[in-house]
Amino acid sequence: MQQLEQLLLSEAPDAYVLMDMQGGVVYWNRCAEQIFGYAAQEVLGQHLSDFIVPPERRAEEERVFADTVALGRADCQSIRRRKDGSLLHLSVSNKLLRDERGEPQFVLSCKRDISEATVLRDISLIAASVHGLYDWLPDGIVVVNALDRVVLANRRAGELFGWEVAELTGRAIDVLIPQRFLAMHAQNLADYLSGQAGPASNPTPELCGLKRNGSEFPVDVSLSPLVIEGETFLMIAVRDISDRKRIERDLAEKNRALQEAAQSRDRFLANTSHELRTPLNAILGFTEILLARMGGPLTPEQEQQLQTVHDSAQHLLTLITGLLDVSRLETEDADLIPEDLLCSELIEHAVATLRPAAIKKGLQLDLAPYAGEVRIHTNRRALAQILLNLIGNAIKFTERGQVQVQLRQQHHAAGLTSWIEVSDTGCGISEDDQQRLFRAFTQLDATASRRHEGMGQGLYLSQKLANLMGGAITVQSQVGTGSRFTLCLEEAA
Structure with missing residues (x-):
């Protein structure tokens, strides 16, 4: 009689698994081998959760096992994983077996594969809910269920991947995803079905889709959960970005x-x-x-x-x-090493250097009064170059009047701000021309007959140096009234 019972279990059309009270497998019938892909010798002595239960479902498996021990039986429907990584939907019925003394000895689990029925149900559920809503969208729309099977694909998805929509529906999603992205997709699916993720775009910047002929194409992907009558699905919007x-x-x-x-x-x-x-x-x-x-x-x-x-x-x-x-x-990478400088002395030297040029044009070159010695922490050569360029330009473009240099500093909580202003009474600069001032090799008067010599690199070089020093040069000007160029340098506290 016992041999007959074993024969019936072995040849049963459903998977039968016998486990000890610790959950270790002691019997694994032929149908279990066919459904899950594991031979009996691979799983005997192993805990069921170690090979067919997805990580996010382990707590559920332990709860069903505990209910079986406590109540004598337990039933559920859930997702499990085959040896090849594919998912299947099972109807599970557990029964507690006792020995002659009535002590719990084994748990017998009958597992029936209802994946195909579940997929058909989900396809019908989605079709009844959306009524072709996605058919005319410019992006490919693919909806997968908890088994990672396609339960909806719009016409554009079929065109993108090279499938007839009817052929694609019901297939595993891995026919559309290159092998290297499958693990990432599996994690995304688990997160969305468990409610741990919301709508998102492009999980990785270099995604590709897999066409039916085996070729790949770059895609942008948007993911979002889709809940219909209590069932959660993952909706994937796919856009071909080959042209981009x-x-x-x-x-x-x-x-x-x-x-x-x-x-x-x-x-x-x-x-x-x-x-x-x-x-x-x-x-x-x-x-x-x-x-x-x-x-x-x-x-x-x-x-x-x-x-x-x-x-x-x-x-x-x-x-x-x-x-x-x-x-x-x-x-080259400019290495502008800062040092503590007597800024007032550096400005006085620049003014003294350029005063003969101002006198030659009949201009007054003044340095506005300042209180005491003014120090600054920056690069000496770069600051001297900027001063010579700004004061020299002011003299060059001023025909009558004066050029004035002013130094201001302000201490504040964040550190120290220094301003060096060079003002002139020259011809001034229009707003349109101010946009071009700091471009390399740009002269505002670019005609062959222009009055002022130079290649237009002075202000470009000065702004570049100012930026490398952590500062900037700004300009305020009106045509006919002169200009004021301001070098602003920041020092952290």
Whole structure:
């Protein structure tokens, strides 16, 4: 009789699992092997939760087992996992078996696979609820149930993935997802079905969909839970972004080409500047020797001509030095090491250096009074360069009146703010031109007959240096009334 009972269990159309009172498997029939994919020798002695119960369902499995022991039997429907990772829906009926003395000895669990019936039910439930609502959306819409099976796919989803909608419905979602994304999808499904996640877009920035022919295409994905008559589903909206990715690749390639061109330009400027400085220094040196009459006396006409050569060479050297500074900032990481400076002394030196140029034009160059010694923590060379550029520009573009330099500081809770203002009574700058002031190699008067010399790199270089120092240069100006350029530097407490 016992052999007959074992034969019946072995050949039964449902999975029968016999467990000891600790949940260890002591019997695993042939149907259980077929349903779950595990041979009996793989699971005997193992705890059931270790191989067929998804992690998020373990508490449920333990509760059903405890109810069986306490009440003598327990029934439930739940999700379990096969050896290949796919999910199935089971109808479970547990019964407590006792020994001759009436003591609990085993738990016999009958597990019936109702996955197909569940999928058909969910397909009908979704179809009755949405009534083709998603068919004309521009994005592919795929809805999966707790078994990770497609229970709805709109027409666009079929077009994107290369499936007929009727063929796709009822299949496992993994026919649409590349292997490397399956684990992430499984976690998303578990989170949404357990209510731990809300609507979200693109779980990862580089997602791909899998077409029926095996090819992949880049997608944007939006996930959201869909609850119908108490059942929770996962709705996936899919958008093909192949065109966008192609445009991004083209733009990236163009950007690389532009960067290479800019680097080549900067290297050319730097090399050319170095090469030009050598002969210019020789010209300056020899003209200074001649002007000092170390080679003999000069006629007034010769002295005037040599002075013109010297001034022109000096102007050209200044332009090349500025060009070299710009190219160095573009091609190298500027290392502007800050130090404690007597800022007032640095400003006085810049004013004294440029006062002869102001006197030559008949301009008044003033340094507004300030109280005591004013110190600042920044890079000496960069600050000196900015001061010379700002004051020099003010003198260059002012024909009558004055140029004034003012220094202000304010201590506050966050630290110290310093302002260095350079004001002039020059021609002023229109609002449109102010937008172009700090661009490299930009002259506001770019015509061949412009009155003021220069390559337009001074303000660009100054703003670049100010930014590297943690500050910025701003401008206030009106046409005909002059301009005020302000260098603002912040020091943390």
